[in-house]
Amino acid sequence: MEWELRRMESELRQINPDLLQPSKSFKKPSSGTITINVGGYLYAAQRQTLIRHSGSLLEEIVSGKRPVQHIDSMGNTFIDRDGPIFRHVLNFLRLGELLLPEDFKESALLRREAEFYRLGDLAEAVQEWEQQRAAQREPAFLEVTDSNERSHGLKVYCSDTSFIEKVKSRLVQISKSRLDGFPEEFEVSSNIIQFRHFIKSEQGSRLVLKEDSTFLCTLECLKLETVMLALKGGYRLLTCLDSSRGSVVHCEALHFVKN
Numbered sequence: 426m427e428w429e430l431r432r433m434e435s436e437l438r439q440i441n442p443d444l445l446q447p448s449k450s451f452k453k454p455s456s457g458t459i460t461i462n463v464g465g466y467l468y469a470a471q472r473q474t475l476i477r478h479s480g481s482l483l484e485e486i487v488s489g490k491r492p493v494q495h496i497d498s499m500g501n502t503f504i505d506r507d508g509p510i511f512r513h514v515l516n517f518l519r520l521g522e523l524l525l526p527e528d529f530k531e532s533a534l535l536r537r538e539a540e541f542y543r544l545g546d547l548a549e550a551v552q553e554w555e556q557q558r559a560a561q562r563e564p565a566f567l568e569v570t571d572s573n574e575r576s577h578g579l580k581v582y583c584s585d586t587s588f589i590e591k592v593k594s595r596l597v598q599i600s601k602s603r604l605d606g607f608p609e610e611f612e613v614s615s616n617i618i619q620f621r622h623f624i625k626s627e628q629g630s631r632l633v634l635k636e637d638s639t640f641l642c643t644l645e646c647l648k649l650e651t652v653m654l655a656l657k658g659g660y661r662l663l664t665c666l667d668s669s670r671g672s673v674v675h676c677e678a679l680h681f682v683k684n
Contacts, residue, residue: 459487462497466508474518481543483518510538514547523550532558560585567660567681569651571644578621579644581651585683586615591654593618597633620647645674652679659683 460469476484485491495503539547565585593607660681
């Protein structure tokens with residue numbers, strides 16, 4: 426029996442000497458690809474991805490500046506940190522931006538992991554994401570005021586800058602048969618736009634709705650468009666000043682809130 430086993434082993438070596446050797450080809454990463462074990466979760470990434478942020482812990486480990494302290498049973502570098510959350514760390518390295526699910530609830534943990542890996546840009550991105558989420562949970566206020574003076578025109582203020590962006594995205598300036606986008610002169614800040622006039626010095630210039638190219642030559646048209654966007658966006662009317670003329674668009678001031 427022992428002789429028979431030796432004969433089979435000899436025949437196999439003649440066919441392929443690597444068959445009876447440890448399977449190095451399975452453990453050896455492909456060129457430029459590195460596998461690391463984070464808290465029991467295996468992640469594979471290109472070397473250039475892991476070294477993208479100079480001075481980070483991952484860059485030092487991969488580039489050999491910092492000796493590997495622990496390896497797993499398969500020979501992979503082992504990092505004793507939260508495994509599932511590392512997915513977002515790696516995606517940030519790959520994409521260069523932070524993209525999190527709407528229902529993400531572990532931002533504090535992700536921020537701590539970013540600090541551990543010495544990824545300052547990621548830590549800042551998480552902090553900005555947390556601030557945006559906090560702002561979304563607070564009521565948003567919208568004020569639309571009409572001074573009835575050409576020099577002041579229609580003013581739209583909203584505590585939620587995304588609503589201002591939505592209004593801007595609906596309007597474009599058209600002049601000499603070309604679309605010029607939203608006029609920068611009407612943007613006071615990220616929270617305020619003020620339409621002081623509707624016909625610019627250039628002859629034939631007009632503000633129009635982007636989708637149907639309807640001319641917006643009056644305050645009423647702009648105000649109605651803003652009110653419709655507010656109602657569609659979940660805002661509700663709180664107060665309106667000087668509503669004696671019977672129409673919302675003729676009020677001097679409209680105040681909305683969104684919880």
